Amino acid sequence: MSTNLKRRTMSSKPGAIAGNALVHLLLAVLSAIWLAPLAWIVMTSLRNDTGSYFKDFFPKNGLTLRNYTELFDPANRQLLDFPRMFMNTLFISIFACIIGTTFVVFVAYIMSRRRYKTRRFMMNVNMILGLFPGFMAMIAVYFILKAMGLTQGNWIYLALILVYSAGSGSGFLLLKGYMDTIPKSLDEAATIDGCTQWEVFSKVILPISKPMIVYQILMSFLGPWLDFIFAKVIAGANSKYYTVSVGLWSMLDKERTYDWYLNFAAGAVLVSLPIGILTILMQRFYNQSMSGAVKG
Amino acid sequence: MESKAKSRSLVRKGGAFAEPWTASGAILHGNWATKLSVLIMGFGNLIHGQIVKGLLFLSIQVLYVYYMITAGIPAIKMLPTLGWLEQVETWNEEKMIYEYAAGHNSVLILLWGVVAISISFAFFFIWRAALKSAYKADLLHKEGSKVNRLKDDIHDLFDEKIHNLLLTLPVLGVLIFTVLPLVYMIAMAFTNYSKENDHLVLFDWVGFDNFTRVVNMQNSVGQAFWPVLGWTVIWAVLATALNFILGLSLAMLIGRKRTRLKSMWRVIFAFTIAVPQFVSLLIIRTMLQPQGAINMLLIHDLKWIAETDPLPFLTNPMWARFTVVIINLWVGIPYTLLQVTGILQNFPEEYTEAARIDGANSIVIFFKITLPYVLFIMSPYIITQFTGNINNFNVIYLLSGGGPPRPNSTAGYTDLLVTWLYKLTVDQQYYNIGAVIGIFTFVTLSIVALVTYRSSGSYKDEEGFQ
Numbered sequence: 001m002s003t004n005l006k007r008r009t010m011s012s013k014p015g016a017i018a019g020n021a022l023v024h025l026l027l028a029v030l031s032a033i034w035l036a037p038l039a040w041i042v043m044t045s046l047r048n049d050t051g052s053y054f055k056d057f058f059p060k061n062g063l064t065l066r067n068y069t070e071l072f073d074p075a076n077r078q079l080l081d082f083p084r085m086f087m088n089t090l091f092i093s094i095f096a097c098i099i100g101t102t103f104v105v106f107v108a109y110i111m112s113r114r115r116y117k118t119r120r121f122m123m124n125v126n127m128i129l130g131l132f133p134g135f136m137a138m139i140a141v142y143f144i145l146k147a148m149g150l151t152q153g154n155w156i157y158l159a160l161i162l163v164y165s166a167g168s169g170s171g172f173l174l175l176k177g178y179m180d181t182i183p184k185s186l187d188e189a190a191t192i193d194g195c196t197q198w199e200v201f202s203k204v205i206l207p208i209s210k211p212m213i214v215y216q217i218l219m220s221f222l223g224p225w226l227d228f229i230f231a232k233v234i235a236g237a238n239s240k241y242y243t244v245s246v247g248l249w250s251m252l253d254k255e256r257t258y259d260w261y262l263n264f265a266a267g268a269v270l271v272s273l274p275i276g277i278l279t280i281l282m283q284r285f286y287n288q289s290m291s292g293a294v295k296g
Numbered sequence: 297m298e299s300k301a302k303s304r305s306l307v308r309k310g311g312a313f314a315e316p317w318t319a320s321g322a323i324l325h326g327n328w329a330t331k332l333s334v335l336i337m338g339f340g341n342l343i344h345g346q347i348v349k350g351l352l353f354l355s356i357q358v359l360y361v362y363y364m365i366t367a368g369i370p371a372i373k374m375l376p377t378l379g380w381l382e383q384v385e386t387w388n389e390e391k392m393i394y395e396y397a398a399g400h401n402s403v404l405i406l407l408w409g410v411v412a413i414s415i416s417f418a419f420f421f422i423w424r425a426a427l428k429s430a431y432k433a434d435l436l437h438k439e440g441s442k443v444n445r446l447k448d449d450i451h452d453l454f455d456e457k458i459h460n461l462l463l464t465l466p467v468l469g470v471l472i473f474t475v476l477p478l479v480y481m482i483a484m485a486f487t488n489y490s491k492e493n494d495h496l497v498l499f500d501w502v503g504f505d506n507f508t509r510v511v512n513m514q515n516s517v518g519q520a521f522w523p524v525l526g527w528t529v530i531w532a533v534l535a536t537a538l539n540f541i542l543g544l545s546l547a548m549l550i551g552r553k554r555t556r557l558k559s560m561w562r563v564i565f566a567f568t569i570a571v572p573q574f575v576s577l578l579i580i581r582t583m584l585q586p587q588g589a590i591n592m593l594l595i596h597d598l599k600w601i602a603e604t605d606p607l608p609f610l611t612n613p614m615w616a617r618f619t620v621v622i623i624n625l626w627v628g629i630p631y632t633l634l635q636v637t638g639i640l641q642n643f644p645e646e647y648t649e650a651a652r653i654d655g656a657n658s659i660v661i662f663f664k665i666t667l668p669y670v671l672f673i674m675s676p677y678i679i680t681q682f683t684g685n686i687n688n689f690n691v692i693y694l695l696s697g698g699g700p701p702r703p704n705s706t707a708g709y710t711d712l713l714v715t716w717l718y719k720l721t722v723d724q725q726y727y728n729i730g731a732v733i734g735i736f737t738f739v740t741l742s743i744v745a746l747v748t749y750r751s752s753g754s755y756k757d758e759e760g761f762q
Contacts, residue, residue: 020554027549031564034626038571040589041579053587057597103469106462116459122467129474131741133687133714136734139721140477140484147407166473169466198454201462226572229689233722245574252578261582268575276570283569283634290638 045265052261067266080239080260082267085247088157092243093224095161100168100220105213108175109201113187126170135229142233151234156241159234164224178212178289179205211289218282225275244271315432319424322431333430337423340430344437348446353426360419368412375409378402378487378500402489402499410480414471485731496725506732517729520705520716525736527617528712532685535624540678542625543632544670550633551640562637565630573627577694580623584609610696613709620710624691628681639673640666679748683741689714713737 047054048064071082110116111123141163145151150159182205190200206213224231228245235241242250248267251260322330326340333340338353379400388395436443444452453461485506489499512518550561568576583589591606601607609619643666651661671678689712692698698711698719706724707716713733720730 016554023549023552023555027555027561030546031561034565034568034630037576037579037583037626038567040583041575044589053585053592054589055592055596057589057593103466107466110459110462114459119459126470127745128742129470129478131683131738131745132478133717133734133737133741135689135714135718135721136481136731136737137474137477138718139727139730140481141473143403143407144472144477144480147404162473166469168469169463170470170474196451196455197458198461201458226574228574229693229718245572248575248578252582264578268579272571272575275572279570280566283566287638 041265041268044262045269047262047265049262052257067262068270071263071267071270076263080242080247080251080256082244082247082263084240085242085244086271088241089224089243089245092157092160092164093221096164096224097217097221099161099165100223101213101217103165103169104172104175104216104220105206105209107169107172108179109205111172112176112179112182113184113200113205114197129170138230138233141230145234151236156235156238160224160231160241160243163230163234164227165220168220175209175212175216179209182208211285215282215285215289218278218285222275222278222282225271315428317428317432317435319427319431322427322434326431327434330427330430330434333427337426338430341426341433344433344443346429346433346443346446349429349449353422353429356419356422357426360415363415364412367408368415371405371408371412374400374405376501379405379498382498399497401497402487403497406483406487407480410476410483414476414479481731481734484727485735487728489728490726491724492726499728502728506728510729510732510736516704520702520707521733523702524707524711524713524716527710528686531617531621531688531712532682534621535628535685535688536678536682538621538625539628539632539681540674543629544636544667546629547633547636547640548666551637562633565633567630568626569630569634573690574694576627577623577691580626581610581695584619586611611700613700613702616696616700616710620692620695623695624685624688627691635674635677636670639670643669675748679745683745686712686737686741686744687714688712689718693718713740 043059045067046063046065047059048061048066049059070076077083111119142151145159145163149155150162186204186208187200190204191197195203224243225245228243228249231243231246232249235243235246239247239250244267248264248271250256251264251267257264323334326333329340329343336354337357338350341347341350341353379402381399383399384397386395386397433443486501486503487499488495488502488505490496509515509517510521513522546565549555550558555561585591586606586608588609590609591601594600595603595606608615610616647665647669648661651665656664692710692712692715696708696710698708698715700710701708706719706726711719714737717730717733717737720726720733
């Protein structure tokens with residue numbers, strides 16, 4: 001029956017062939033639209049021109065790597081220090097990642113495996129908190145950090161690390177959902193064997209949750225690279241403490257854009273490469289964990 | 297009779313987690329040492345030899361009392377007025393400079409007031425814990441069983457009480473960096489803290505004035521609010537619906553039997569996910585400027601339009617609205633594609649086979665079987681998309697910046713509530729109005745989310761798979 005059906009749907013009527021060609025044409029056009037901005041930025045980053053707007057779409061003066069090398073030129077680094085921004089972001093994201101992931105793992109484990117008095121209350125409050133727009137509290141966070149004296153000098157690093165990680169415990173739902181699929185019998189067996197709950201956590205649940213935890217690690221590592229609004233508000237005009245996103249954004253400022261436009265393109269390409277690789281990796285771990293915790 | 301009533305009340309209050317050592321029990325039935333713990337925290341613990349624990353409670357109390365006397369009570373006292381003393385400028389003849397006598401700063405007064413109240417709340421819970429702990433030691437002692445030592449308590453923290461160990465820091469983080477700022481910001485909604493009439497240093501409580509101002513069409517704030525709210529809703533519906541419909545269509549186009557190179561198409565679309573959003577959006581913004589790459593291509597290379605009138609992608613109100621919706625599709629469709637592809641691959645083929653045998657054609661199958669199936673699985677995703685779009689700061693802010701500007705208004709034509717909120721607070725310093733907008737956004741979102749989330753299966757039956 002099914003082969004019969006197949007034959008009928010696969011029948012090569014001229015209309016079907018034309019339709020099939022049309023579908024592939026449409027997909028090709030859409031692919032071109034989706035890839036165009038990315039191809040364009042790579043092309044622009046290699047342009048051998050100056051200024052910010054160009055009359056011709058395709059570069060006529062040949063290609064160069066100058067826009068890349070300029071980003072690392074000591075003379076330019078006095079104005080906007082791209083390598084430093086990169087290191088700033090790396091530094092902040094490593095610490096934010098360590099703290100953030102730890103918090104998420106802790107909370108997810110407790111919410112998934114332990115039952116205690118205020119659990120439901122905490123989960124409901126957390127859900128309500130999540131509904132407030134993040135930017136609403138941002139200015140208040142800034143005032144609080146300022147009152148704590150964390151918006152000056154090197155304290156800005158601490159301020160940004162805290163902003164990206166301190167509240168991360170509330171993002172436990174995904175990992176909790178994953179841990180929920182681990183059978184309770186595993187915990188019970190471990191407890192009968194004399195494990196304390198800490199040992200159940202560290203020796204049973206953590207190893208099983210590895211793919212999802214790697215996903216969480218990558219996600220909290222990427223946070224500071226992708227956010228630019230908190231970094232912009234907290235670093236203010238102090239370009240020493242810019243993260244890459246704020247730096248790239250400020251290269252397109254009205255007063256900077258003429259000199260920095262092509263360097264922006266180069267910086268965008270440089271930043272996108274590592275982040276892109278990590279994102280693809282993250283997606284892979286996500287898919288892996290979506291296929292379930294314990295198979296069988 | 298009494299004990300029955302008592303046990304029932306325990307069950308009601310604590311459910312399965314009821315413990316015999318309650319705070320009220322400590323006050324009513326505790327011995328003298330337990331009762332004294334009401335005033336001197338940790339006293340009961342010290343009496344029963346829990347030295348470290350007792351001293352810990354005692355030192356918390358000492359610190360709290362010291363804090364309240366030196367800073368807490370003065371801060372709370374200032375809350376009703378939020379300060380009145382203006383900064384005074386006097387000319388110092390000898391040094392030939394202006395000297396400033398510091399005045400009150402309402403921002404800090406409000407902050408420290410909120411902090412003092414929060415610390416008092418936290419202290420209350422620690423006080424209750426101390427009382428319970430003293431009562432517990434007392435009860436165990438009376439029973440003749442061993443009173444838990446420090447070693448037992450630490451062991452408990454790694455075993456049955458592990459939630460106390462693991463949750464303390466994360467909860468503290470959320471309290472300080474999410475709850476405290478929110479309370480602080482909500483408080484601002486009831487003040488006149490804004491650059492209007494120069495209330496940036498000293499401001500007062502104004503009750504619900506800001507709320508009535510925002511909803512009232514008669515004044516400038518209200519005139520800005522309603523159009524922004526309207527556009528936010530239209531945007532969220534359009535962005536979510538189009539994203540889903542087009543993402544689903546694309547997934548089905550790629551997934552259909554006769555499409556070749558399936559994985560290549562998928563990789564191409566997934567490519568844009570890998571590029572950081574702020575990078576791709578900034579790139580697209582520069583491309584869409586009047587002198588941007590797209591217009592240059594159309595003018596100089598293709599000569600389709602004249603140089604004098606470039607396409608107003610982000611400068612004309614209607615164009616700008618279309619542009620942000622379409623660019624949002626560029627951003628969002630790959631994500632939908634990724635989700636739908638997985639779902640369609642797990643789609644039980646028997647359903648369509650059976651329908652085909654019954655004589656249904658492809659269109660009927662799509663609307664009666666495939667679509668309901670995908671909708672059922674995707675509904676949580678669609679809801680998060682919807683709320684995410686209401687709060688979609690990145691696309692609007694990076695692309696159009698909320699512009700083009702509306703005459704006589706602080707909000708532009710493409711401003712959402714969140715981007716307007718950002719402008720009102722960070723750029724324009726109308727903190728009070730910004731706070732009100734935030735509260736309204738919250739109300740809108742909670743109505744959407746609470747209803748849908750609470751009726752979702754994962755909330756009702758979260759242990760279904762355990």
